[in-house]
Amino acid sequence: MINMYNSGLSIVRYLAKSNIIVQGRYASQALPQLSSEKYDVKRKNFGTVQAADINYFKSILSEQRVVTDESDVLPFNIDWIKNCRGQSKVVLKPKTTEEVSKILAYCNEKRLAVCPQGGNTGLVGGSVPVFDEIVLSFMLMNKIISLDEISGALVCEAGCILENVDNYVRNHNLIMPLDLGAKGTCHVGGNVSTNAGGLRLLRYGNLHGSLLGIEAVKADGTVIDCLRSLKKDNTGYHLKHLFVGSEGTLGIVTKLAIHCPVLPKAVTLGFFGVENFDNVLKLYRSAKASLGEILSAFEMADREAITSTSKNLKLPNPLSEYPFYVLLETHGSDEEHDADKLNRFLNKEMDSGLILDGTVTSEPAKMQTIWNLRESIAGAGLLDGYIFKYDVSIPIVKYYDLVPLLRQRLGSKATRVYGYGHIGDGNIHINVTVPEYNKEVSSLLEPFIFEEVSKLQGSVSAEHGIGFRKPQYIHYSKDRSALGLMRDLKTLMDPNGILNPYKVLPDDV
Ligand SMILES: Cc1cc2nc3c(=O)[nH]c(=O)nc-3n(C[C@H](O)[C@H](O)[C@H](O)COP(=O)(O)OP(=O)(O)OC[C@H]3O[C@@H](n4cnc5c(N)ncnc54)[C@H](O)[C@@H]3O)c2cc1C
Known part of the structure; x- marks a missing residue:
């Protein structure tokens, strides 16, 4: 535990067990x-x-x-x-x-x-x-093929579970460059196919940068071998990127090579209560300036997101209620240096009033408890009945605008409307919960939310992809010329359209 401040911040005093209970289960009586x-x-x-x-x-x-x-x-x-x-x-x-x-x-x-x-x-x-x-x-294609401890290049099969690979490379003083709430279940092949973002994109960048090579199979069975582990390889078109984020519509990812950064020696996590969204933005700006290269995550959640998750999943919230919460993490190589930086930042922002209350810890179990609360937000709303989920990018000054707008639009028709996400990436997740799927609420939400995102110059999908649910809305973020080229690529690589039909591209492009 790093005690880096004198007053105002309480220390996390509980060790609640990891409790993400909603993981891909379904009740057969309610299909x-x-x-x-x-x-x-x-x-x-x-x-x-x-x-x-x-x-x-x-x-x-x-x-x-x-x-x-x-x-x-x-x-x-x-x-x-x-x-x-x-x-x-x-x-x-x-x-x-x-x-x-x-x-x-x-x-x-x-x-x-x-x-x-x-x-x-x-x-x-x-x-x-x-x-x-x-x-x-791909659940049986789960072998790790090689790890180069000097370059950090890992080669593995597509069906490896992200958390298993991360545990493996941690034993070699490396980490996977991505982390997300679904890490215990999602596959690295799925991560590449969706271009998953996650909790530390702010620090380690997106998969287009970390993916070194790929092996993929085209619709006609041809194996495309681009499985190199080189950091630099400018030989012709960058074919591997065609498979990043194409959601299984252009080819099947079978193996991949990924760059793993060094395991940080010093990790610290802070969880803070903040008065309003403007202050969240000010705190983010200040954190970037003060913490620089050690800032590894800057996440935000509104009161409703945290309190409903805590209540639905019976997870303790280490702080009392605040309009907004910020989770800030540092990854560094020198505990003293990092603590010094963080100390100065905390003292400054507690004095300025941007941080109203908070807790800071370096103890793994306590950090896990806080991360667990944050990561559980994605599934906790399922216990309200049904969730409408939106994952959008919005220019950061307007980041939170849609949440109050939707609350006003839906009124008592929604159980809850809340926002949380990766503020450092301009990516907000907006969840609307209702007792059960309801066409009226659906039509109040769609296409309204995508029209608003488009007006704000945002993207209708920040990291989850287009899948089956959003092809009809892709045009809010891509123009006809881009969609036309996507269709040409699809026709070239999968002329019979057998790969993941009804997904990503609408029929009319
Ligand atoms: C609790 C929770 C938290 C999450 N947090 C995040 C987050 O922070 N950031 C984020 O980006 N996402 C997040 N997600 C969404 C999801 O976990 C990611 O999209 C993840 O990358 C999907 O991986 P998967 O293996 O489960 O893929 P699947 O869900 O099985 O498939 C996703 C898509 O990829 C295709 N696909 C899968 N494997 C292959 C393959 N080998 N070759 C070709 N196509 C393939 C599928 O056809 C599908 O179109 C979260 C989900 C949950 C449930």
């Missing part, structure tokens, strides 16, 4: 409505899986890796927030790139549509089928 019915989608002209197809898949995989039992297939049909439900009849679990290649070549030939699935923690319905697409699960 979500079928996506095709809920969103009125028509099935495209794909083939239907026949007994002969199942026999072929069994011939290249083993019997156990071709799942057709209805109850075993069900979890692969339902997304994490229980908003989307597909109707797939078969899940394939390849173990090698060669198997993926054979599956795709066959499916392409037979015009069988495929839905790639990693940890199924995606929040825009991209990871589950809409109709009877074959689910291609």
Whole structure:
């Protein structure tokens, strides 16, 4: 514990157990409505899986890796927030790139549509089928291939769980360059395919920068080998970037090489109560100026986000109630140097009144408790019944504007409206909870929220992607010329459209 201030800040005194309880589970008695019915989608002209197809898949995989039992297939049909439900009849679990290649070549030939699935923690319905697409699960492609401890280059298969890889590289004094609340379930292949952002993008940058190389399989089964571990490689077009964030619509990621930064020797976490949003912005500016290169995360959550998470999941909030909360983390290499910087920053901002109250700790268990409260916000609203989730980027001065606007627009029709997110990246998550899915609330929210984001020059998807839920809104953030080029790329790489249909691109571009 670093005690770096004299008064005003209380120390975290509890050691509540990690308690993210809502992780991809669904109650079988309350299955979500079928996506095709809920969103009125028509099935495209794909083939239907026949007994002969199942026999072929069994011939290249083993019997156990071709799942057709209805109850075993069900979890692969339902997304994490229980908003989307597909109707797939078969899940394939390849173990090698060669198997993926054979599956795709066959499916392409037979015009069988495929839905790639990693940890199924995606929040825009991209990871589950809409109709009877074959689910291609990467859960068995989970081997670490190599680690270069000097350069920090890790090579692994796409189905490795992010937290497992992070634990592995930590044993070698490195960390994964990304971290997110779903780390215990999401796959690194899913992270690359969604271009996941997460909690420390502010410090370690986005995946376009960290991804060194990739191996991917095209719709026709061709394996594209760009699996180099070089930091610099300007030889021709940067093909690996086509697969970053394309959500399984251009190809299947099978292996990847990623740059792992050095494990920080000194980590400190602060959790602060702040009077209003203007002060959150001032505090962010001051933190960047005072902490410079050691600032690794700057997250904010409004009162409703923290108090409802604490209440719904029975997680302790170390502070009393404040209009806004800030979670600030430092990663550095010298405890004394970092503590000195942080001390000066804290003293200054407690005196200025930007920090009303707070707690600062370097004890791993206590830091975990605070992170747990922050990371649990994403799922805690599920206990209210149903969540409408929005993940948008907005120029930072207008970052919070939409939350009061939506509260006013929805009034008592919503149980709660709250905002939280990665303020350092201009990325706010806006959650609206209701007792159950409700078309009236849905139509008050969409397209209104995307129109407002567009007026503010923001992006309708900051980090979760477009998936199944947002293709009709992509034009709010990309113009026709960009969408046209995306369509050309899709046609070039997947001419029969078998890869993750109904996702990312709307039909009319
Ligand atoms: C509690 C919680 C917190 C979260 N926090 C964040 C956050 O901070 N930042 C953030 O960016 N996201 C966050 N997410 C969203 C989600 O975790 C990320 O989008 C994650 O990267 C998805 O990985 P996954 O393995 O679960 O992929 P899935 O959900 O299985 O799939 C996501 C998309 O990628 C495709 N896909 C998956 N694997 C492959 C592959 N090998 N090849 C080709 N396509 C593939 C799927 O078809 C789908 O379109 C959070 C989710 C939860 C539940």
